[in-house]
Amino acid sequence: MIRRIFGASWAAVLSFPLLLGAAAPAGAVEIQYWQYVFDARIKAMDALIANFEKANPDITVTQTTFPYADYQTKVAAAITAGQGPDVVQFYYGWLDNFKTGKLIQPLPQDAFPHEQIEKEFFPIISAMKADSEYWGLPTAVRSLALFYNKKIFQDAGLDPNSPPTTLDALVDAAVKTAKHDDGGNITSEGLAVDMGAQDHQWWREVLLRQFGGVPYNDDYTKVTYDDEHGLAALKWYTDLTTVHKVGQSGFMDEAQAAFKGGRAAMVIDGSFRLGSFKDIKDFEWGVAELPEKDGIKSNYVSYWVNGLAANSSGEKLAAAEKFLTYITSPEAMQIWLETVGELPAKPELALTDENTNDPIYGPFLKGLQYGHTTLFVDESAQRQTAIDMVNRIILENQDPKASLDEAAAAEQQILDEHHM
Amino acid sequence: MSGDLAAVDSPDAAPSPAWDRLTVHQKQVVWAWLFLAVPIVFYVVIRFWPTADAMWLSFTNWNLLRPAHFVGFKNYAKLFHDPVFWKVFRNTFTYLIIGTPVSLIISFVVAFQLEKVRFLHGLIRALYFLPFLTTAAALAWVWRWFYQPVPVGFINNVLTHVGLPAQPFLRSTTEALPSVLASAVWAGLGFQIVIFMAGLRAIPQTYYEAARIDGVSGWGILTRITLPLLKPTIVFLVVFSSIGFLRIFDQVYNMTTNDPGGPLNSTKPLVLMIYQTAFSSFDMGYAAAQTVVLFLILLTVSLVQLRILRDR
Numbered sequence: 001m002i003r004r005i006f007g008a009s010w011a012a013v014l015s016f017p018l019l020l021g022a023a024a025p026a027g028a029v030e031i032q033y034w035q036y037v038f039d040a041r042i043k044a045m046d047a048l049i050a051n052f053e054k055a056n057p058d059i060t061v062t063q064t065t066f067p068y069a070d071y072q073t074k075v076a077a078a079i080t081a082g083q084g085p086d087v088v089q090f091y092y093g094w095l096d097n098f099k100t101g102k103l104i105q106p107l108p109q110d111a112f113p114h115e116q117i118e119k120e121f122f123p124i125i126s127a128m129k130a131d132s133e134y135w136g137l138p139t140a141v142r143s144l145a146l147f148y149n150k151k152i153f154q155d156a157g158l159d160p161n162s163p164p165t166t167l168d169a170l171v172d173a174a175v176k177t178a179k180h181d182d183g184g185n186i187t188s189e190g191l192a193v194d195m196g197a198q199d200h201q202w203w204r205e206v207l208l209r210q211f212g213g214v215p216y217n218d219d220y221t222k223v224t225y226d227d228e229h230g231l232a233a234l235k236w237y238t239d240l241t242t243v244h245k246v247g248q249s250g251f252m253d254e255a256q257a258a259f260k261g262g263r264a265a266m267v268i269d270g271s272f273r274l275g276s277f278k279d280i281k282d283f284e285w286g287v288a289e290l291p292e293k294d295g296i297k298s299n300y301v302s303y304w305v306n307g308l309a310a311n312s313s314g315e316k317l318a319a320a321e322k323f324l325t326y327i328t329s330p331e332a333m334q335i336w337l338e339t340v341g342e343l344p345a346k347p348e349l350a351l352t353d354e355n356t357n358d359p360i361y362g363p364f365l366k367g368l369q370y371g372h373t374t375l376f377v378d379e380s381a382q383r384q385t386a387i388d389m390v391n392r393i394i395l396e397n398q399d400p401k402a403s404l405d406e407a408a409a410a411e412q413q414i415l416d417e418h419h420m
Numbered sequence: 421m422s423g424d425l426a427a428v429d430s431p432d433a434a435p436s437p438a439w440d441r442l443t444v445h446q447k448q449v450v451w452a453w454l455f456l457a458v459p460i461v462f463y464v465v466i467r468f469w470p471t472a473d474a475m476w477l478s479f480t481n482w483n484l485l486r487p488a489h490f491v492g493f494k495n496y497a498k499l500f501h502d503p504v505f506w507k508v509f510r511n512t513f514t515y516l517i518i519g520t521p522v523s524l525i526i527s528f529v530v531a532f533q534l535e536k537v538r539f540l541h542g543l544i545r546a547l548y549f550l551p552f553l554t555t556a557a558a559l560a561w562v563w564r565w566f567y568q569p570v571p572v573g574f575i576n577n578v579l580t581h582v583g584l585p586a587q588p589f590l591r592s593t594t595e596a597l598p599s600v601l602a603s604a605v606w607a608g609l610g611f612q613i614v615i616f617m618a619g620l621r622a623i624p625q626t627y628y629e630a631a632r633i634d635g636v637s638g639w640g641i642l643t644r645i646t647l648p649l650l651k652p653t654i655v656f657l658v659v660f661s662s663i664g665f666l667r668i669f670d671q672v673y674n675m676t677t678n679d680p681g682g683p684l685n686s687t688k689p690l691v692l693m694i695y696q697t698a699f700s701s702f703d704m705g706y707a708a709a710q711t712v713v714l715f716l717i718l719l720t721v722s723l724v725q726l727r728i729l730r731d732r
Contacts (some may be wrong), residue, residue, distance in 0.1 A: 080484075080485075096487075097702070101486060103485065136491050186570075251590045252568070378700075381700070388683075396684070
């Protein structure tokens with residue numbers, strides 16, 4: 001009798017998926033979208049999914065998110081195991097790894113023609129082309145700018161409406177706004193410095209170029225900053241701490257925290273910080289283009305893209321293509337700009353008069369037009385070489401030239417190991 | 421008896437002839453193995469098999485994305501020539517060599533004195549134990565705030581208030597490791613105190629009475645009676661806390677997230693290096709080689725300690 005009961009329940013278990021299949025509406029497709037945890041991005045994506053599902057009632061999109069620290073591991077493990085997302089978000093710098101790891105598939109040219117991509121997106125999209133295919137499209141792009149605290153400027157006797165436009169003026173303003181106690185400890189920074197945050201990007205793609213150097217060769221396989229230009233740029237940066245004493249790494253724990261807490265007059269940070277700085281109630285702040293030197297302007301531009309996961313196929317892939325088209329459409333970009341603060345990836349939409357004249361978005365958008373995009377092979381390891389380079393000078397009084405050479409050698413080794 | 425059991429087990433299944441031929445004792449052995457098999461299978465699947473797999477991976481160039489290829493001892497050779505590894509190796513042993521004796525001495529002194537206190541004994545003991553119940557990450561972040569520079573750092577605010585120079589603490593290549601270690605020692609203290617107190621209580625009072633009647637000094641009692649009789653407790657705590665310090669991670673990672681293990685690798689322990697190699701650079705083969713080295717270190721240190729402390 002027990003066997004008979006077991007037999008019956010097995011039959012029920014086996015037929016369960018069939019029943020489920022019958023219950024779902026005909027032709028319905030469910031696809032998975034994966035990104036990392038960042039509140040504003042999740043909120044923006046929820047809004048995009050709601051709009052998309054309204055327009056495509058036969059497609060359901062499920063958003064799954066993971067903490068940033070585990071994100072790459074989870075994506076790689078899931079897709080390799082034949083599961084995971086249909087549309088996946090990844091950092092532009094991971095393309096090489098994702099492509100060789102067969103985690104993503106090229107965007108089909110019938111749905112995403114190359115001329116159209118190249119015509120519609122900012123030229124930095126070229127970083128997503130490999131093996132004559134495009135592998136992902138961004139919704140938004142990010143650039144750097146100078147954030148400044150208008151209240152501190154005013155208190156220091158500076159004009160709160162004319163932020164520094166040159167590196168010399170930047171140092172001047174930083175010296176005037178930095179405050180110290182009797183023991184010489186900084187109590188409020190003139191310019192918050194933090195090589196672990198955005199300063200390494202600023203140093204690599206902006207300061208280096210402004211001091212006449214070039215960070216890498218054209219295909220980013222060789223480090224080229226270990227020359228007198230690199231040394232000048234490095235010294236200028238470490239002088240902020242050692243000579244001018246306008247900033248100190250670790251002050252208030254993080255540069256952005258020092259600025260947000262009203263204890264830093266200026267900080268260099270990305271457009272993705274806008275969402276967080278919008279909460280500031282205690283003072284008014286402004287945004288300016290990164291200061292130039294000898295007429296040279298530069299910026300660091302980065303972006304996240306959405307790609308099609310390698311295992312997606314059939315009707316799921318068709319739905320995924322539709323979804324990808326929507327989340328890289330002008331409408332989606334506008335929603336992303338309003339929710340996350342990241343800039344539209346298409347000039348047609350980004351460079352409207354309204355946006356470029358916007359006191360907040362304007363400086364970031366101008367930066368997009370002359371910005372550079374570093375092709376990282378291991379961003380955190382390469383960032384570490386920059387952090388260590390500065391620490392050796394500031395904490396161990398190493399000769400800047402020796403520290404620069406050591407950093408260049410260490411970063412070259414990372415590049416070599418990847419490209420061999 | 422056995423027939424009854426079979427009847428109860430499966431009323432409509434025919435009794436198996438092979439099972440019936442076994443004696444009661446043999447059946448008990450079979451059942452014993454059946455029950456033992458559950459934890460054995462569990463450990464094989466979640467412990468031994470991954471351990472063996474990690475050893476295999478340490479001879480490959482697996483990076484999570486491409487299939488693993490056998491590369492021989494290449495990862496170990498790389499490790500041997502990696503200056504960061506030797507720095508990290510020294511750090512790991514610094515945590516061990518300073519951390520274990522310091523934490524054991526402090527916890528023994530506290531436990532020894534606490535034994536003599538009757539007033540608020542329970543409360544004081546609970547206060548010492550409290551940090552052990554708190555998440556390491558939360559503790560680390562509170563200590564990280566203590567060590568901040570002025571104007572937010574607690575310790576530096578006190579120092580500058582009384583006219584002493586502010587200290588860089590976590591922003592110094594020499595002060596960072598002791599700063600991290602202090603928080604780790606403090607976090608583990610409560611557990612060691614409680615174990616020491618249990619050990620102290622287990623020593624029969626009659627020994628002490630006899631010693632006092634014979635006129636042995638307080639120091640003599642401590643070195644001749646208390647410490648020798650505490651030996652099993654000390655062996656346990658030395659091995660336990662050594663493994664803890666050799667595997668230190670949470671404290672370091674949470675106190676230095678802006679530059680993990682920094683500045684300039686001055687606080688980086690082996691486990692953090694493994695974590696970064698595996699989950700930030702995705703160099704799984706190299707990370708596995710580091711893990712095997714850590715395993716060998718743990719094994720050697722534990723065996724040596726057990727041997728030395730047992731023979732003495």
